[in-house]
Amino acid sequence: MLLVVDDSFLLTDILECGQAFRYERLGEEEYFVIAGGKRLHVKQVGYEVFMSCTDEEFDDFWEEYFDVRTDYTTIQKDLAKIEPKIKDLISAKRGIRILRQDPFEMLITFIISQNKSMVHIKQLVKGICEKYGEKREDEFGFYYSFPTPEALKAVSMDEFRMMKVGFRDKYLFDAVGKVTSGSIDLNALKDMSTEVAREQLTSIKGIGNKVADCILLFGYHKLDVFPVDVWTRRGLTKLYFENEKVTDDALREKAYDVFGQLCGIAQQYIFFGTISKT
DNA sequence: ATCCAGGTCTGTT
DNA sequence: AACAGACATGGA
Numbered sequence: 001m002l003l004v005v006d007d008s009f010l011l012t013d014i015l016e017c018g019q020a021f022r023y024e025r026l027g028e029e030e031y032f033v034i035a036g037g038k039r040l041h042v043k044q045v046g047y048e049v050f051m052s053c054t055d056e057e058f059d060d061f062w063e064e065y066f067d068v069r070t071d072y073t074t075i076q077k078d079l080a081k082i083e084p085k086i087k088d089l090i091s092a093k094r095g096i097r098i099l100r101q102d103p104f105e106m107l108i109t110f111i112i113s114q115n116k117s118m119v120h121i122k123q124l125v126k127g128i129c130e131k132y133g134e135k136r137e138d139e140f141g142f143y144y145s146f147p148t149p150e151a152l153k154a155v156s157m158d159e160f161r162m163m164k165v166g167f168r169d170k171y172l173f174d175a176v177g178k179v180t181s182g183s184i185d186l187n188a189l190k191d192m193s194t195e196v197a198r199e200q201l202t203s204i205k206g207i208g209n210k211v212a213d214c215i216l217l218f219g220y221h222k223l224d225v226f227p228v229d230v231w232t233r234r235g236l237t238k239l240y241f242e243n244e245k246v247t248d249d250a251l252r253e254k255a256y257d258v259f260g261q262l263c264g265i266a267q268q269y270i271f272f273g274t275i276s277k278t
Numbered sequence: 279a280t281c282c283a284g285g286t287c288t289g290t291t
Numbered sequence: 292a293a294c295a296g297a298c299a300t301g302g303a
Contacts, residue, residue, distance in 0.1 A: 018284060114285040120301060121284080166299025171286085208286050229284040247293090248285095271284070 001058045003049040008072035010095020011044045017272040019218045021122045037145040067097045089273035103186045105146045106219030110211045111171045153180045171206025194222050223264035226255035235274035
């Protein structure tokens, strides 16, 4: 399958900007990506993106996954007009797109993410997939799907701890329990307002506003959230609060004030731009 | 060796 | 309401 793109699509920016963790870099703009229980070999040369899937598989899954139908070029122009100060950040990372990933995978992944570096998150998620996911085979060899809620239902806190997740063991246990018992219906969050959905997610032990916002942004494509972590905090502070100390809430409100319904996308340029400068 | 990571929880002013 | 420390683990 061949997809022709423009400047608003670059594999490196999309996959390595901190939203996805189940990818493997094979070479220059060449990756394996695992999502939806399938593995994709994908390679970009200029504006041509070669994917190891049929046209039908692309239509059914990968087109949506890569958010191909959203016009990021226009969004970038809008954001740059709203805030000229982030023009350079945007153009440096203009290939970013917000993937439409699986909510349960985002839930588990971003619980793990707290107080951890991106490389380490990747390792931990990989370990959990290899232990509790399904082993599958394609033309390139074996790979593992992300475990289903059912597959994680029987996992004890000690078993999570053996996966090296540290103190997050109890958080994962609580999250899986709430999902499999039906006390939280991940599918229903789609139709809820961002505020109500966030309340649902933060009722899980170990999920605060930041992790909830990442789940909403990457798992539900709710673009009106602005996850505040150490990096976006640095980025935003530099932009608006130099030498002041501000709370996370104040930062979030400022971001929504400035960028409105698109603040989630602005956040990704600011996050990846800031982290890349260090 | 010490610091820090896509934070959150708990207990104290 | 605001603040400090604790918390597991591994890479730099």
